[in-house]
Amino acid sequence: MSAGTFRRHLTSRVMTALVVVLAFLAVLALVLILGDLIAKGASSIDWAFFTKSPVPAGESGGGVANAIVGTFIVVGLAALIGVPVGVGAGMYLAEYGSGRLGFLVRFVADVLNGTPSIVIGIVAWTFLVKPTGRFSALAGSVALAILMIPMLARTTEEMVRLVPHSLREAALALGYPRWRTSLKVVARTALGGIVTGCLVGIARVAGETAPLLFTALGNLNFSTDVRHPMQTLSLQIYVYATGPFDEWHRMAWAAALVLMGLVLILALAARWVTRQRYGSGR
């Protein structure tokens, strides 16, 4: 082996090793963060944590029951608003989206997907908080729904496009009108994928804080009225983490662990749905 060949092979080995190290570092970051969440959060989680509302600063005990319920309400309402629009837009892109309008919608969806969520927050504030003069969970849900729509549109489109043409042709050949073919055959075949997309979208907005700062605002008490301020886990973590008390920091870690668990369950459920429908998965 000549010196030049040796050097080239050495370079190849070194660069391969470097790439492996870089990939390892990225995974390490995740392991470290999840590890810290469990190490610092798990010890503070007990029954009261899930069943009690926060106690005044300085006292120990209490929980984040109001924030957990609030998260479910705000995110659930957001899904109720966002899913029909997002999935419908995605169906449009897959069924009729080959024209100029389809291109525009697809492009706008991709661009909106990267919009800062805080900007959506102040837009929702302008429409729903400023005129009524009252912060509300509903405004927060609308902001989250807006974040969800472009994401859902694109994943739905992708999933529907995976449906083989032959299925559609078979339905049309049997005399099914287009709309029934679209809903009963195409959308149903892609249902697993669409549900996966929805779960992933919901998981992503469930952890959002910025768009809720000026809409849902947060609430120290237990509340289920969507016309009033409501606490969510993300808002609670922000307040606790930036506060001055050790007790609050402890609660912040525990709440973060719960929120992370919630998001992970949604993400894993999404994978599970896909696997159920498509055998071995990706």
Place this chain on the structure above:
Amino acid sequence: MTTLPLEPVPPPLEQTTPSAEPRWRALRSVDRSDRIYRRILTTLALALPALILVILGVLFVSALPAVTRFGPSFLWTSTWDPVAEVYGAAPMIFGTLASSFLALLIAVPLALGVAIFLTEFSPRWLRQPVAFLVELLAAIPSVVYGLWGVFVLIPFLRSYVVPPLKAVLGWTPFFDGAFYGNSLLAGGIILAIMIVPYIAAVSREVLLAVPTSQREAALAMGATRWEAVRSAVLPYGRAGLIGAIILGLGRALGETMAVTMLIGNRHDIGLSVLQPAYTMAAAIANEFSEATTNMYLSALFEVGLILFVLTVVVNAIARILIWRVARGAAVGSKAL
């Protein structure tokens, strides 16, 4: 293609124009319900372009008082004085750009490392788990990153990273001054970890779209594995990779919570990464509820407008670059 090959469908562009409607109807007797169905879906799809216009409109109208009062100098003046009602966003714009570029500096090697590892070097059994773990980074909520940054990252930086950095590079303006924790460095590092999964996911899809024949051709010419990657794979996907990086930049520019908790929130322009700084998103998050006067509020809306336009432009560029490689694929939207 969504239209059926067996159906006599006019070319897609005509399909949406009214003039093509009679011909279409003559060829196939369209059920009325079909048209209603299509109209419903079209309406829902139109929500997206409408949304972007509404957002722009709201931001612009709300920012108008500040825009007319301060003019373009809003972009390059540094005074931010709510008492005197004088506002200039230069420190935030600087901080936004500085923290994002710092994040890219750290995230790009990591993310490209992940993407190259997964597509070129990884054993088959390791691909799925590593891809899943890196995508999980995108699932961690921003506020949790912030929490981790405040209580783990900053103490770590203070004890183990900053002292050696200062010892070696303390003479440069970039590592000048004392380190108190909340700083450009802390914000940049947390941003880097947050954007790695996005850049990695899109880069991976771009590299997967590179035909195997490219690699085989290079290897057949006697290239080593790394030479094949460097000379055949990376150049082929270059536009897409740049798109992936710009997409990551877009994410970094608009990230709010974690940065707000770590960057120090100081209206100041400094070169040192050890000093506190401010970003546009952080300013809105911090000051929006304190904005008691209309001009204060309007100035914050103008900051939001600048941020929105900036991210839209950055994202549009990224998408065009990615689409050129992986045509029409919704790459990146799946990242979780």
